Amino acid sequence: MTFEVGELVAGARAGRPRAVARLISLVEGASPRLREVMAALAPHTGHAYVVGLTGSPGVGKSTCTSALVGAYRRAGKRVGVLAVDPSSPFSGGALLGDRIRMGEHATDPGVYIRSMATRGHLGGLAWAAPQAVRVLDAAGCDVIFVETVGVGQSEVEVAAQADTTVVLLAPGMGDGVQAAKAGILEVGDVFVVNKADREGADATVRELNHMLGLGEARAPGDWRPSVVKAVAARGEGVDEMVAALDKHRAWLEEHGALAARRVRRAALEVETIAVTALRERMxxxxxxxxxxxxxxxxxxxxxxxxxxxxxxxxxxxxx
Structure with a gap:
């Protein structure tokens, strides 16, 4: 099917979901015209606040994401969601349906939700996720949530792709041990203990704060991660999560760290594209x-x- 890149970009800029969907499909399919697409999008990017969410399966990532989407929409923000799911070993498609779990936002024209398959890519993110974020940014999203497959030794890549990284944990799931083992303490900017109505929530918060204190090698003025309790399924703690995100973004801007993170993100994206091209050439x-x-x-x-x-x-x- 032939298409005009300029028309697609104009459609995405106007907020037309089909144009956004087509552009992300071109990214996922590594279209031969992807260079042309990215060149057309470049002048319209760099405005969105990118929030990565990660955590062990079952902690309620999609529920928390949905609650945060609702909060930002009530504030009048346009929101994009990239939910990166495990790949089917048979079709290569996504196994899980985050759009189903975020169904309350499905008819909201100010929200764009897209599930992407990892296609075997380590790090919890689809290889195309950074460029899909670029599409949503150019399409006028004020906030973009990137929700990853899960969390573990190889799945902390989200920290390199986000302005702020949120790590979700839940009481009674051994997440404290997992956090120490996987090095999650180093990548989290905000920690959310979800399902805080369960027994052991306060103990999990204390353990997290203790571990963060033990691992501190911060100079005065450095960011100290926030720890928030929430019951996202009931909407409890959502305002506190938004406040923690706003506080971290303000700190990033005040200390020039936001621009530095985005430069590192762009460098990683260029490196990935270059290495892929070299592999293909060789x-x-x-x-x-x-x-x-x-x-x-x-x-x-x-x-x-x-x-x-x-x-x-x-x-x-x-x-």
Missing amino acids: ADPSGDARLTALAERITAGTLDPYTAADELVAGLTGE
């Missing part, structure tokens, strides 16, 4: 006969892996 070495021959020499003890890698790179690049 071709996949896994089926290369040279790789098998080098592997056989390694197992025979006549070659070490680093020298083998140097030889493979030289052969692939022609150097």
Whole structure:
């Protein structure tokens, strides 16, 4: 199907959902015209506040996101949501339906919700998520929520893609141990203990504050993560979550950290695109006969892996 990039961008800028959906589909499908799309979007980006939400499965990420969307909509903000779901091993599509769990916002023209599949990408984010954020930014969203698959050793990438990272935990799920194990304390700007009507909520808050205190290596004036209790399903603690987000954004702007984070985010995006292009240019070495021959020499003890890698790179690049 032929299309005019200018018309699609104009449609997205006017808030037409179909134009936004088409642009994100072009991103996900790595369209040959993606360069043209990104060039057209570039002048209209850089305005949205990007909030990443992560946490173990079952802590209520989608419920919290939905509650936050409602709060920002009541404040007159346009909101975008990228819900990054696990990929089906059969179709490659998203297994979960966050749009179903956020159904109350489905008919609101000021809210755009999109589920994206990780397609095997580590880090909890689809590889196309940064560029999808760029589409929503250009489409006039004031706040963009990026909700990740879950949280664990490999799933803290959301911190690199967001202005503010929210880590959700729930009492009775061993999240305190998980937080320490996965290094989540280092990536969270705001911690939310959801389902705080459960037994052990206060203990979880105390444990979090204690761990944050132990891990402090902050200079005076550095940001100290907020810890908020909430029962998102009943709308409790939502105002406190919004206040914590607003407080962190104000701190970022006051200390020049917001611009620095966005520069790092753009650098990571460029690096990812460049590395992907290099891999495509070099071709996949896994089926290369040279790789098998080098592997056989390694197992025979006549070659070490680093020298083998140097030889493979030289052969692939022609150097």
